[in-house]
Amino acid sequence: MNDDKKRKQPIYRTDIHGHTVLICPNCFEKLQPADVETYPYCPYCNYRLPVDEQLEEFILEPVIHSWVSKTYPGF
Numbered sequence: 843m844n845d846d847k848k849r850k851q852p853i854y855r856t857d858i859h860g861h862t863v864l865i866c867p868n869c870f871e872k873l874q875p876a877d878v879e880t881y882p883y884c885p886y887c888n889y890r891l892p893v894d895e896q897l898e899e900f901i902l903e904p905v906i907h908s909w910v911s912k913t914y915p916g917f
C-alpha cells in the first residue's frame with residue numbers, strides 16, 4: 843500500500859544562525875540532525891519521516907559545517 847501522497851511532509855526552516863531546522867509535521871517539535879541520522883523517526887511522536895534528498899542534506903549539514911571550520915579556521 844502506497845500512502846506516501848497522503849503523508850505529511852516535514853517542514854524545513856532556517857534559523858537565525860543560518861542552520862536548517864526540521865520541524866516534525868505531526869507534533870511540530872524541532873528536530874536536530876542527530877535525532878534522525880540513525881532512524882528517520884521523530885523521537886517525540888515516532889512519526890516516520892520520508893527519506894529524501896532534503897532529509898539527507900539536513901543530516902549532513904553539521905558535518906559540512908565542521909569540515910569547513912576545520913579546513914578554513916576563522917572562516
Ligand SMILES: [Zn+2]
Binds near residue numbers: 867871
Ligand atoms: Zn513528531
